Amino acid sequence: xxKKVRNLAWLNLMQKKGRTxxxxxIVAVMAFACFSGLILDAAIQNGLNSLKARFGxxxxxxxxECKTEAEGMLIQGQTGYFYMNQNVVEQLSKVDGVKAVSxxxxxxxxxxxxxxxxxxxxxxxPNTDFSVIPWIAQTYSDDTPGKGNLIVGSDIPLxxxxxxTFYGQSFPVAAxxxxxxxxxxxxxxxxxxxxxxxxxxxxxxxxxFTESVNPDxxxxxxxxxxxxxxxxxxxxxxxxxxxxxxxxxxEKSMLIDVADxxxxxxxxxxxxxxxxxxxxxxxxxxxxxxxxxxxRREYAVLRMMGASRRQVRELVLTEAAIISLxxxxxxxxxxxxxxxxxxxLIAHTIHLPFLLPKxxxxxxxxxxxxxxxxxxCCLAVxxxxxxxxxxxxxxxxxxx
Amino acid sequence: xxxxxxxxxxxxxxSPHNQKKGREQTFVLKNVxxxxxxxxxxxxxxxxxxxxxxxxxxxGGFLKPSGGLIQLDGDxxxxxxxxxxxxxxxxRIGYIPQGIEVLANLTVIENTAISDSFVQxxxxxxxxxxxxxxxxxxVGIAKLAGEYPDVLSGGEKRxxxxxxxxxxxxxxxxxxxxxxxxxRENSVLLINLFRKLVKxxxxxxxxxxxxxxxxxxxxxxxxxxxxxxxxxxxxxxxxDETSNPIESR
Numbered sequence: 001x002x003k004k005v006r007n008l009a010w011l012n013l014m015q016k017k018g019r020t021x022x023x024x025x026i027v028a029v030m031a032f033a034c035f036s037g038l039i040l041d042a043a044i045q046n047g048l049n050s051l052k053a054r055f056g057x058x059x060x061x062x063x064x065e066c067k068t069e070a071e072g073m074l075i076q077g078q079t080g081y082f083y084m085n086q087n088v089v090e091q092l093s094k095v096d097g098v099k100a101v102s103x104x105x106x107x108x109x110x111x112x113x114x115x116x117x118x119x120x121x122x123x124x125x126p127n128t129d130f131s132v133i134p135w136i137a138q139t140y141s142d143d144t145p146g147k148g149n150l151i152v153g154s155d156i157p158l159x160x161x162x163x164x165t166f167y168g169q170s171f172p173v174a175a176x177x178x179x180x181x182x183x184x185x186x187x188x189x190x191x192x193x194x195x196x197x198x199x200x201x202x203x204x205x206x207x208x209f210t211e212s213v214n215p216d217x218x219x220x221x222x223x224x225x226x227x228x229x230x231x232x233x234x235x236x237x238x239x240x241x242x243x244x245x246x247x248x249x250x251e252k253s254m255l256i257d258v259a260d261x262x263x264x265x266x267x268x269x270x271x272x273x274x275x276x277x278x279x280x281x282x283x284x285x286x287x288x289x290x291x292x293x294x295x296r297r298e299y300a301v302l303r304m305m306g307a308s309r310r311q312v313r314e315l316v317l318t319e320a321a322i323i324s325l326x327x328x329x330x331x332x333x334x335x336x337x338x339x340x341x342x343x344x345l346i347a348h349t350i351h352l353p354f355l356l357p358k359x360x361x362x363x364x365x366x367x368x369x370x371x372x373x374x375x376x377c378c379l380a381v382x383x384x385x386x387x388x389x390x391x392x393x394x395x396x397x398x399x400x
Numbered sequence: 401x402x403x404x405x406x407x408x409x410x411x412x413x414x415s416p417h418n419q420k421k422g423r424e425q426t427f428v429l430k431n432v433x434x435x436x437x438x439x440x441x442x443x444x445x446x447x448x449x450x451x452x453x454x455x456x457x458x459x460g461g462f463l464k465p466s467g468g469l470i471q472l473d474g475d476x477x478x479x480x481x482x483x484x485x486x487x488x489x490x491x492r493i494g495y496i497p498q499g500i501e502v503l504a505n506l507t508v509i510e511n512t513a514i515s516d517s518f519v520q521x522x523x524x525x526x527x528x529x530x531x532x533x534x535x536x537x538x539v540g541i542a543k544l545a546g547e548y549p550d551v552l553s554g555g556e557k558r559x560x561x562x563x564x565x566x567x568x569x570x571x572x573x574x575x576x577x578x579x580x581x582x583x584r585e586n587s588v589l590l591i592n593l594f595r596k597l598v599k600x601x602x603x604x605x606x607x608x609x610x611x612x613x614x615x616x617x618x619x620x621x622x623x624x625x626x627x628x629x630x631x632x633x634x635x636x637x638x639x640d641e642t643s644n645p646i647e648s649r
Binding site: 008298304309392397 | 454456457460483495497504
């Protein structure tokens with residue numbers, strides 16, 4: 001029949017359902033801001049790390065005036081193609097400071113009926129490649145998919161028979177790669193000859209990517225790895241001295257640009273969510289302070305009936321703890337429902353690498369958000385609890 | 401059991417009604433002395449603002465005196481620690497405040513037993529549902545045990561507060577205008593209950609304006625300008641304020 005302090009706290013909350021719901025929603029906003037902020041930040045960092053890991057070359061050589069398009073393809077998931085004569089591969093391999101070179105051939109599919117899906121094709125040379133194959137090898141047991149086979153990024157939907165049709169021709173899919181959080185998830189990979197074959201099929205269908213291009217002696221880019229002891233700037237200077245008509249994309253500068261964009265985005269998220277979090281803390285503290293002031297006579301009755309100051313403080317803190325737990329549950333659930341099912345949409349919208357952290361990391365972030373929100377709520381209410389504990393029975397003796 | 405009030409003074413640094421003006425010292429109680437034995441029902445009377453509620457508050461340990469001693473069997477109540485005071489309130493004092501203060505989110509029986517929420521299991525052996533029903537029966541509202549306060553009349557709420565004060569079978573009952581909101585019949589019932597309790601060895605101190613209630617008291621004191629006068633069994637000033645030195649705390 002008697003009520004434990006925690007039961008009293010629950011009954012108090014239930015008596016004012018409107019106020020309790022409001023407080024739970026305020027804590028939910030805090031938890032939402034905390035959890036979603038940490039997850040988004042982790043996903044962006046993950047995306048950047050993934051991009052770093054996938055690039056694999058020190059320098060990428062592309063035709064003149066195609067640097068922007070190349071960066072758009074690598075970072076923002078734009079589709080594109082550009083070509084140059086494949087003689088450049090041999091020329092580059094002879095430049096002082098170059099350790100290895102590997103050509104790539106780019107192509108896009110059409111959004112017309114002859115293709116299952118619009119994708120970016122990336123053709124690589126299985127004999128020389130050092131940027132795509134190591135990554136494929138993480139998922140696909142064979143180093144190379146074999147002629148005519150495709151390997152697709154994680155976002156590419158497959159048909160029931162594991163094939164994809166491009167320009168009227170069907171190609172078997174050998175493997176689907178792990179998610180990277182980058183535009184590589186929307187790309188299709190194959191050896192360079194297979195992509196050239198698709199190019200020809202497109203030409204046969206009447207698609208003319210570039211009028212004068214002969215795919216058999218064209219490539220789109222050359223991935224370059226440097227010898228030890230050479231700097232990127234030295235090798236770039238050497239290349240420019242010996243070969244005309246190339247633009248050189250540096251891994252480092254490209255990643256710095258991406259990191260800068262991510263940094264601005266991450267700062268905006270942290271700022272916005274920090275403001276939300278702090279506002280919620282202030283509102284919570286003020287509401288509890290007002291509530292304690294309104295309920296001073298109730299606390300005085302409890303004190304008169306033998307509750308110690310500590311027990312009155314406990315009562316207020318228990319109310320805060322219940323509200324915090326409910327709010328944290330609601331906030332984190334909403335955040336999870338808003339982020340996890342729509343991570344693809346978020347990545348597409350921000351045009352930046354975005355890769356959700358692994359499950360263990362998500363649980364760590366969950367625990368961190370839960371604890372920090374819960375503790376912050378309790379701390380925000382500490383002052384009010386102290387005030388409630390100080391309420392004097394004098395209030396009951398002298399009617400106001 | 402003996403309760404002794406010796407040289408009790410209470411002064412406020414400012415008037416509670418007008419705090420801006422209140423730099424001056426207001427003496428509410430000036431050198432109050434009296435003693436109460438087990439089995440006595442004491443009445444305290446006086447005009448409004450004469451210090452009746454303040455006196456009850458100090459005896460109950462709810463207010464700190466500015467000077468003097470309140471001793472229960474030799475123990476100075478004013479010197480109790482916070483913890484000891486909470487236990488004292490729970491187990492030895494039954495306080496019936498002037499206003500109606502019941503907790504709206506608890507039923508009548510839960511309100512009655514609220515003090516159990518603040519004690520360990522061992523301290524609940526003489527309480528519980530049966531005891532709660534017993535005290536509700538004593539004040540005539542046993543049938544309302546499961547009701548919430550919002551459906552009760554003022555008199556019924558008053559009786560919940562009385563039942564709550566009696567629940568832990570306290571040694572001392574301090575009742576501040578306990579018959580406010582009660583009709584004549586229930587007032588008589590309550591005074592008869594008080595008479596029965598003092599017969600069992602309790603000390604009851606009753607602050608009231610009601611002459612019929614005062615008639616039932618074993619002794620009556622009147623507070624006037626902070627000084628206390630004995631009205632019954634014979635009228636006299638208990639102690640002149642200048643005849644004894646006052647110790648300030």
